Amino acid sequence: MKYEVVIGLEVHAQLSTRSKIFCTCANRYGDPPNTLTCPVCLGMPGTLPVLNEQVIHFAIKTGLALECSIRRYSRTARKNYFYPDLPKGYQISQYEDPICYDGKLLIETDGKSQEIGITRIHIEEDAGKSIHGMGKGTGVDFNRCGVPLIEIVSEPDLRSPAEARAYLTKLKQILKYLNVSDCNMEEGSLRCDANVSLRPVGATELGTKTEVKNMNSFRAVEKALEYEVERQTRVLDEGGRIAAVTLFWNDATEEAILMRSKEEAHDYRYFPEPDLVPISVPEAMIETIRGQLPELPAARGERFKQEYGLNDETVRILTAEVEWAAYFEDVIKTGVNAKSAATWVTGEVLRVLKESESGLGKFPISAGRLGELIGFIEAGKISNQAAKKVFESMLTSPDSVETLIEKAGLSQVSDEEFLQKIIQAVMDAHPDELARYREGKKQLMGFFVGQVMKKSRGAANPKIVNQLLQGALEEN
Numbered sequence: 001m002k003y004e005v006v007i008g009l010e011v012h013a014q015l016s017t018r019s020k021i022f023c024t025c026a027n028r029y030g031d032p033p034n035t036l037t038c039p040v041c042l043g044m045p046g047t048l049p050v051l052n053e054q055v056i057h058f059a060i061k062t063g064l065a066l067e068c069s070i071r072r073y074s075r076t077a078r079k080n081y082f083y084p085d086l087p088k089g090y091q092i093s094q095y096e097d098p099i100c101y102d103g104k105l106l107i108e109t110d111g112k113s114q115e116i117g118i119t120r121i122h123i124e125e126d127a128g129k130s131i132h133g134m135g136k137g138t139g140v141d142f143n144r145c146g147v148p149l150i151e152i153v154s155e156p157d158l159r160s161p162a163e164a165r166a167y168l169t170k171l172k173q174i175l176k177y178l179n180v181s182d183c184n185m186e187e188g189s190l191r192c193d194a195n196v197s198l199r200p201v202g203a204t205e206l207g208t209k210t211e212v213k214n215m216n217s218f219r220a221v222e223k224a225l226e227y228e229v230e231r232q233t234r235v236l237d238e239g240g241r242i243a244a245v246t247l248f249w250n251d252a253t254e255e256a257i258l259m260r261s262k263e264e265a266h267d268y269r270y271f272p273e274p275d276l277v278p279i280s281v282p283e284a285m286i287e288t289i290r291g292q293l294p295e296l297p298a299a300r301g302e303r304f305k306q307e308y309g310l311n312d313e314t315v316r317i318l319t320a321e322v323e324w325a326a327y328f329e330d331v332i333k334t335g336v337n338a339k340s341a342a343t344w345v346t347g348e349v350l351r352v353l354k355e356s357e358s359g360l361g362k363f364p365i366s367a368g369r370l371g372e373l374i375g376f377i378e379a380g381k382i383s384n385q386a387a388k389k390v391f392e393s394m395l396t397s398p399d400s401v402e403t404l405i406e407k408a409g410l411s412q413v414s415d416e417e418f419l420q421k422i423i424q425a426v427m428d429a430h431p432d433e434l435a436r437y438r439e440g441k442k443q444l445m446g447f448f449v450g451q452v453m454k455k456s457r458g459a460a461n462p463k464i465v466n467q468l469l470q471g472a473l474e475e476n
Contacts (some may be wrong), residue, residue, distance in 0.1 A: 003198040003236065005229055006206060007158035011171060012149050013181040014126065014189040015058045021125045021148035022049030022092065029187045033131075033141035041125075041146030043088030048275050051076075055148045056099070056279065058180040059123050060289050062150060063100030065174055065296060066118050072281050074099045076123075076273040085128030085140050093124035093151075095270040099279065105154075105174075106298070107166045116167055117155030124149050129188075144188070150180075156195070156206065161225035165218050168192060173297050177322045185216050192221055197242070198232045207232075208242040212256055214249045224249040227256055300325055308338035317346045323360045324350070327367050334371025336378060344374060348391055365394050372401045385458045386410040410459065416468060419452070419460055423472050426451045437473055448473065 017027050023040035040047045063070055077095040103118030126147040131139040152171065158164050172183045172190060183190040192215055197207035212228055215221045227249075232242055247256035295303070301315045304325075310318070319325050324345065331341040349370070353363060373390060376382045382390065382405055393404045405411055426448060427434050437444040445466075452465050 001201060003233060004201050004203070005159055005161075006156045006197045006199060006209075007161075007164050007225060008156035008195045008209075009154045009158065009164060009167060010193045010195070011152045011154075011168070012126075012191045012193075013062075013152065013175055013183065015055055015148040015150060016179065016181055017052055017054045017058070017148055019052060020146035021052050021055050021123070022146055025146065027147055029184075029189075031143060033139070033143060036143040037145065042142060043145075049092065051276060051279070052148060055123055056281065057285075057289060058148075058178075059099050059121060059150050060281065060286060061178055061293065062152070062175065062180055063103060063121050064286075064290050064293060065178055066100075066103040066105055066121070066152075068100035068103030068118060068121060070281060070286050071097060071099050071101065072283070073097070073278055074281075075278040076276050077270045078273050079124075080269045081267075083127065083130075084138070085130045085142070085145075087128070087142060087145065091125060091127060092273055092276070094122035098122035099281070105167065105170060107163065107170050109160075109163050109166045114157075114163070116157045116163075119153045119155050121150055121152050124151060156197075161222040161229065164194065164225055165222045168218050168221060170297075173320065173322075177294055177296055179294075179322075185218075188216075191216075194221060194225055194228075196225055196228050196232070198229070198236060208244050210242065210244065211246045212249050213246060213259070216251070220249060220251050223251075223254055224256060227254065231256070294322075297322075308332075308342070310339065310342055314342050314346055317350070318342060327360055330367030331371045331374070334368060334375065336371050336374040340374050340378065341371070344370060348388065352395065364396070365391070369394060369401060376401060376405065380461050380463065381405075382410055383453075383458055383460070383462060385453070416464060419456075419464060419468055420472070422452055422455050422460065423448075423465070423468055426455060427472065434473070445469065445473070 015021075015027075019025060020027050020041055023038050025036050025038050025041055028036060040049060060070055074094060074097040076092050078090045079093045079095070080090045082089055098120040100121035101119065103121070105116045105118060107114055107116055126144050126149050128140055128142040128145045131141060154167065158167060175181045175183050175190075181189055185191070194212045194215070195209045196212065197209035199205065199207040210228060210232070212224045215224050228247065235242060243261070245261055246259045248259045249256050297319045301319045304310050304315045304318060305312070317324075318328050327349070328341055328345045331345065332338050349363070349365070353360065356362075373387055373394070377384055377387050386405075386408075389408060389410060390401060390404050393399075393408065394401070397404060399407070430448075430451065433444055433447060437448070448469055449462065449465055452469065453460055453462065
């Protein structure tokens with residue numbers, strides 16, 4: 001490698017407050033265009049913004065989770081630029097005094113941990129949305145104007161597109177655990193701009209950076225960065241110079257298109273927002289919010305390993321989404337074995353969620369019902385194979401687990417006299433295998449267990465079958 005890749009990310013997360021940041025309009029997605037607006041968020045003359053206190057709470061909550069320092073006194077600023085979906089001609093943001101600063105986020109790539117610095121987290125309002133492709137014109141929807149955002153700016157500590165993806169994945173996970181944002185990238189609740197530059201290996205001075213915008217998935221971020229790294233490498237290898245530009249990522253063609261020359265801070269003519277007083281955050285408020293922090297992914301994962309004896313991969317899957325971790329623990333509360341619960345949640349439950357492309361909110365099997373099913377397995381009343389058939393029925397039927405088992409005739413057979421007859425029939429049908437087993441081919445035990453289960457149509461209790469077979473196969 002001739003060049004070292006240097007990447008910094010700017011992530012905008014839409015906050016899950018009930019109302020917008022400076023007015024009482026609903027903060028909601030999906031309403032008809034221009035129906036969630038008022039004179040304040042449209043920037044009408046004579047209107048005054050009023051700061052939503054919940055926005056400050058969410059920003060501090062995020063800052064504490066990312067180990068940031070919290071600024072006791074901060075202020076808002078006007079960021080001036082002109083665009084059709086920004087009716088005021090400026091955006092209320094923060095510049096010199098962000099509310100959170102100097103944090104960090106630990107990521108893992110290729111089995112190695114790496115600390116990524118967080119430069120700042122500041123609050124700001126969103127702009128509207130331009131809708132292109134409407135005949136010869138462009139439509140503008142102002143519903144998003146004034147929607148509360150936090151912008152999380154990383155240090156240029158990322159060294160590859162893969163690391164950038166790992167950072168975004170971890171950041172999204174934490175934001176969802178905090179319940180400050182739904183992080184729905186398809187709805188624009190989580191957006192990312194990437195700054196990327198190259199420098200000769202061993203150099204300390206940063207190269208000229210470009211910014212890539214319009215990436216609506218983590219895959220798109222990784223692809224866009226790979227594209228831009230290749231482009232910059234080619235330009236430098238040919239003796240050219242990198243221009244500081246902003247690029248638009250076209251996910252359909254997988255190429256970055258020039259939008260404009262890159263703005264600098266002075267282009268926005270920042271100055272203190274005259275219609276809002278400085279933000280004063282009492283120490284007591286910070287400590288109250290600190291006390292309300294939930295158990296974060298790393299801490300929950302460590303607890304799962306210590307308390308339930310789960311391996312690293314199982315823990316990684318269970319804690320990937322806060323809903324999955326909570327569902328898993330709700331299953332355990334029914335009294336079933338933790339490892340059995342983990343196997344079912346990471347197996348059958350997540351399989352169905354991925355196939356249906358939906359979340360647990362629409363999943364038809366409650367944690368209580370799944371725990372009940374696992375309980376039947378542990379009590380020896382149904383086999384694991386039969387339980388999977390019952391699980392499929394539970395996806396569409398509200399009947400109790402016991403009723404579904406009875407309807408399907410899947411109750412597990414534990415009657416030893418009945419099972420001994422099946423075992424004898426299997427042994428009689430396979431004399432060659434029986435002889436080989438008695439000659440020392442003990443691995444044939446699995447074959448005989450399978451044959452008994454097959455003959456019983458999966459109804460035999462595997463534990464008892466193993467016990468009875470052990471004795472029967474050894475008899476001469």
